[in-house]
Amino acid sequence: xxxxxxxxxxxxxxxxxxxxxxxxxxxxxxxxxxxxxxxxxxxxxxxxxxxxxxxxxxxxxxxxxxxxxxxxxxxxxxxxxxxxxxxxxxxxxxxxxxxxxxxxxxxxxxxxxxxxxxxxxxxxxxxxxxxxxxxxxxxxxxxxxxxxxxxxxxxxxxxxxxxxxxxxxxxxxxxxxxxxxxxxxxxxxxxxxxxxxxxxxxxxxxxxxxxxxxxxxxxxxxxxxxxxxxxxxxxxxxxxxxxxxxxxxxxxxxxxxxxxxxxxxxxxxxxxxxxxxxxxxxxxxxxxxxxxxxxxxxxxx
Numbered sequence: 222x223x224x225x226x227x228x229x230x231x232x233x234x235x236x237x238x239x240x241x242x243x244x245x246x247x248x249x250x251x252x253x254x255x256x257x258x259x260x261x262x263x264x265x266x267x268x269x270x271x272x273x274x275x276x277x278x279x280x281x282x283x284x285x286x287x288x289x290x291x292x293x294x295x296x297x298x299x300x301x302x303x304x305x306x307x308x309x310x311x312x313x314x315x316x317x318x319x320x321x322x323x324x325x326x327x328x329x330x331x332x333x334x335x336x337x338x339x340x341x342x343x344x345x346x347x348x349x350x351x352x353x354x355x356x357x358x359x360x361x362x363x364x365x366x367x368x369x370x371x372x373x374x375x376x377x378x379x380x381x382x383x384x385x386x387x388x389x390x391x392x393x394x395x396x397x398x399x400x401x402x403x404x405x406x407x408x409x410x411x412x413x414x415x416x417x418x419x420x421x422x423x424x425x426x427x428x429x430x431x432x433x434x435x436x437x438x439x440x441x442x443x444x445x446x447x448x449x450x451x452x453x454x455x456x457x458x459x460x461x462x463x464x465x466x467x468x469x470x471x472x473x474x475x476x477x478x479x480x481x482x483x484x485x486x487x488x489x490x491x492x493x494x495x496x497x498x499x500x501x502x503x504x505x506x507x508x509x510x511x512x513x514x515x516x517x518x519x520x521x522x
Contacts (some may be wrong), residue, residue: 226254237294239481240491244277248285251275252295252304260317261324262307263336265300293388296336296395301328303336336395354384354396366403373408380405447478448489456490462497469496 228250232238238246251274252258257266268286272279286302289295296303308321325333354362362384369376376382385404388395448456453466469492473479478486486492 226258228253234482236484237292242494244281245285245288247275248277248282249289249294252302253307259324260320261328262304263301263325263328263332263338266302267300290395290397291399293400296397298335299332301332301336303338354401358396358398358401359384361398362401363403365398365401369403370405370408371402372404375405380407382406383409385409445478445485445487445489447474448493453489453493456493460494462494463500464493464496464498466493469493 232250238249241249248271251271255264255266255271255274257264257270268279268282271277271282275282277285286295286297290297294305296305325338363382368382370380370382382403382405385402386396387400387402448470450466450470453464453470456462457464457466473486473489473492478489480486480492
């Protein structure tokens with residue numbers, strides 16, 4: 222029997238969805254409406270099936286899934302996809318609750334344990350189980366972070382260091398190495414359940430040499446500066462984008478560089494990429510479904 226999935230029109234106004242490229246938007250919508258989707262938000266599906274249904278190359282599918290996982294939106298493990306917050310966006314009447322519980326019973330226990338998910342019909346909520354971090358994984362996290370707090374830079378000689386989830390377990394964060402970091406106890410207590418993307422970005426790119434954990438480090442955000450036509454042309458050449466940069470700059474300059482809902486633009490390069498119109502040669506190669514490596518070569522050579 223066919224399944225029905227109702228998608229709220231506000232889906233397209235969501236800030237996260239708005240900033241995805243067309244292929245990522247297609248894949249995100251596919252996971253919500255796939256024929257194999259389940260009422261509990263966890264279901265089995267192979268990357269081969271995803272590629273066949275969407276026409277997206279399997280290597281590209283894996284790349285996009287990794288991005289969704291890094292962003293805490295979905296996780297993929299042993300052929301099962303888990304859509305974070307899928308249950309919380311449903312009308313939880315008694316029939317739906319029974320359906321969710323029944324669907325979860327059909328998911329292998331090791332998959333549920335990996336995702337750390339269970340459902341309480343009485344509390345109308347997902348429960349997240351904090352999974353134990355193995356000694357080997359703990360060692361890998363410390364090595365990745367150079368045995369230092371990623372926020373203040375203190376080490377074990379001056380502070381108690383702890384393994385921290387970048388995307389908290391309560392928000393669907395996994396125990397993948399990419400979601401783990403090292404914080405000293407003071408910084409970890411201050412972080413709570415907030416997702417600190419900025420401090421992680423600062424650490425990954427520049428490191429942080431501040432040695433005093435009592436000093437609260439607030440990452441500085443770069444002020445948006447509209448591009449010149451020369452800068453826009455140079456970026457189009459670098460990324461092989463087919464965009465009329467004069468029209469692009471004129472359009473957003475007239476709108477005071479504001480995007481949808483009157484929000485100030487943060488990244489002109491992302492906006493420029495959305496104006497891209499594939500050339501006939503690019504269209505031909507994309508329709509031929511070339512490999513991910515070939516696609517990168519076409520757009521970024």
